[in-house]
Amino acid sequence: MRSYTVLDLLDLDLKEHNALDLRCIGGRPGLARTISEQEINRPGLSLSGYFEEFANNRIQLFGMGEASYLTKLESEDQMETVNKMFTYPIPCVIFTHGNQPGKRFMECAEKSGCPVLQTHLPSGEFSMRLMRALNDMFAPRKSIHGVLVEVYGIGVLLSGDSGVGKSETALELIERGHRLISDDMVEIRCMNGNILMGAGRNPVLAHHMEIRGLGIINVSNLFGVGAIRDKKQIQLIVELEEWDSSKNYDRIGTGEMSREILGVKVPLLQVPVKPGRNIPIIIETAAMNERLKKMGYHSAQEFNQNVLKWLESENARNLYFNKKDTF
Incomplete structure (x- = not known):
């Protein structure tokens, strides 16, 4: 300590x-x-x-x-x-x-x-x-390689291997009106035992971004002070990875994953990256979906329940119409 x-x-x-x-x-x-x-x-x-x-x-x-x-x-x-x-x-x-x-x-x-x-x-x-x-x-703390952005009020930690496109994705999110907390290194503190607060490890450098082929940019100077924030609670982790055709990715969303940081579990999404996929829009949708979950509405679970109800009603109709008249 x-x-x-x-x-x-x-x-x-x-x-x-x-x-x-x-x-x-x-x-x-x-x-x-x-x-x-x-x-x-x-x-x-x-x-x-x-x-x-x-x-x-x-x-x-x-x-x-x-x-x-x-x-x-x-x-x-x-x-x-x-x-x-x-x-x-x-x-x-x-x-x-x-x-x-x-x-x-x-x-x-x-x-x-x-x-x-x-x-x-x-x-x-x-x-x-x-x-x-x-x-x-x-507060217990650790530093993690990644990018922390605020998307629709949700603190989203972008993780993944170097060169997968974390900073480029964050840059497009900033241009779409969202805010940057830290690029490259995120210092995470566990507050009150169950809240993870993320900020830049170095406050002077936190709001600068390194874009390959472009160099270092100052986000607050380019996009204004409304595009940055000093710290934010981490509520969702999006792990970007290269598309692997041999891997089965979750297509429904009922199998929820999480990652533990400093003893606190955070919802985790694994998003495969390949040409043609609009990753910033996927992250925006994931952030809005996470907000719905916190409000008690789970889209994937509701879809699953509706399918089961439909199957039950369909079976009931089939049983009724196929039933022989015993009188």
Whole structure:
């Protein structure tokens, strides 16, 4: 598992409703401390002197209640619990609501080398944002060779051997109004144990494409910012392969296949490529069909059921008309 530091947390480039609004107000030498847990801790019990099961390896969050209690401890010259808390290897402490800790608290933090961070966000909102950020940082990940595009709202991962036409297919999809997330290498993260989020491994290069015979192109410059997206959930895998006349391909769609990535199964389609086949239209249709499946409508299964009903009704008619009169 990749390790992160407090400085990595400060350097996160999060915007709008994900921004943490963090700044360091003390203990800068400790910014290299490692964050090893994606959970956070409210140290109210520890400040009162109860250190049993103290989650010292988590980020310590000081809200309005903890900040008010600290003020009371300093005014009564009872800093023993604060001193004891800083004897533990705490990654960092964060004060919400823009609260400023007292002088003696800051002295304890500086002495122990523990970073003190501050945010103007309220505790509840900041906790949710921080949990999302930590969940993203510690999510299991792997990089896969392929192209990730968004087609009719469905994240489609194009896979296949090198030279089979993944980038060319993605380029035509982009020209038809769909969006590119990443070309060549896709970094996949498993969020919450069951959601696969795909993005470019390198944000600077993610929206560039390599087209054989043409070279490197910048999709956002050629087609506009509406043709790109930073990340997208992977909901369908389309594996492109050279047409093999000896292989039996699924022609009805009742035999569903899947591929497991980071413990999550994703629907898989194997699409044979040969001259004359319009692969982008096939992928568009596959994306729309996947949306129908998520809405509870399965075309292949309905077709199969209709055929069975027709056969049953046909047999019933044959039995009725061929039945001899016994009267």
